[in-house]
Amino acid sequence: MDFIVDNLGCCSSLLTQSFIFDGRYRLYRFLTDVEDILQKDQPDRDHLIEISPLVRRLLEDCLWLQVPDTQPDRDLGWGVQTIYDEPFFDLTVQLVTWLPGTKSTIHNHGGWGIVALLDGMERNQFWYEKNDRLVSTGEQILKPGEMICFLPQAVHQIEALGEQPTISFNLYGKSTDRFEYDLQNNNKRPY
Numbered sequence: 802m803d804f805i806v807d808n809l810g811c812c813s814s815l816l817t818q819s820f821i822f823d824g825r826y827r828l829y830r831f832l833t834d835v836e837d838i839l840q841k842d843q844p845d846r847d848h849l850i851e852i853s854p855l856v857r858r859l860l861e862d863c864l865w866l867q868v869p870d871t872q873p874d875r876d877l878g879w880g881v882q883t884i885y886d887e888p889f890f891d892l893t894v895q896l897v898t899w900l901p902g903t904k905s906t907i908h909n910h911g912g913w914g915i916v917a918l919l920d921g922m923e924r925n926q927f928w929y930e931k932n933d934r935l936v937s938t939g940e941q942i943l944k945p946g947e948m949i950c951f952l953p954q955a956v957h958q959i960e961a962l963g964e965q966p967t968i969s970f971n972l973y974g975k976s977t978d979r980f981e982y983d984l985q986n987n988n989k990r991p992y
């Protein structure tokens with residue numbers, strides 16, 4: 802199952818178009834396809850609907866992404882391996898891993914994002930910002946093989962569940978006005 806979280810923190814299922822996989826879809830083809838989609842003058846939601854099947858195709862076709870070699874830092878509780886991050890081009894590809902039991906901050910991304918879970922299990926909790934306060938809108942458990950898309954103002958927090966680290970393939974577009982939220986003190990700060 803794939804999901805999309807809108808700017809009001811509402812998570813709904815997303816039907817992802819299927820492909821015939823031939824083992825030939827490589828990272829550079831994926832990046833140029835994504836760039837072509839981003840050239841279109843259309844809402845972020847439409848970008849995500851077009852890009853998410855390409856993520857699935859890439860993950861199916863690239864063996865090196867199916868067996869990622871990345872581990873969380875024992876002290877931080879997480880780790881990031883950057884796959885692609887080119888200056889002056891607003892597209893970032895990462896493999897991100899979290900130790901079981903670890904939680905992220907509550908944050909938005911200030912830009913669209915796609916997270917495909919490769920291993921482990923992850924709880925996503927959602928909020929939206931109303932009159933400078935966060936309003937809870939629910940949660941979704943993500944399992945291996947599932948993907949979740951975020952619109953720029955979606956606010957979420959992830960928690961790695963189960964016994965083994967999570968590993969996800971993360972793709973982010975242009976990002977502005979990213980915030981981390983402090984629920985207890987009802988404030989936020991840029992990050």
Ligand SMILES: [Fe+2]
Binds near residue numbers: 908909910
């Ligand atoms: Fe996030």
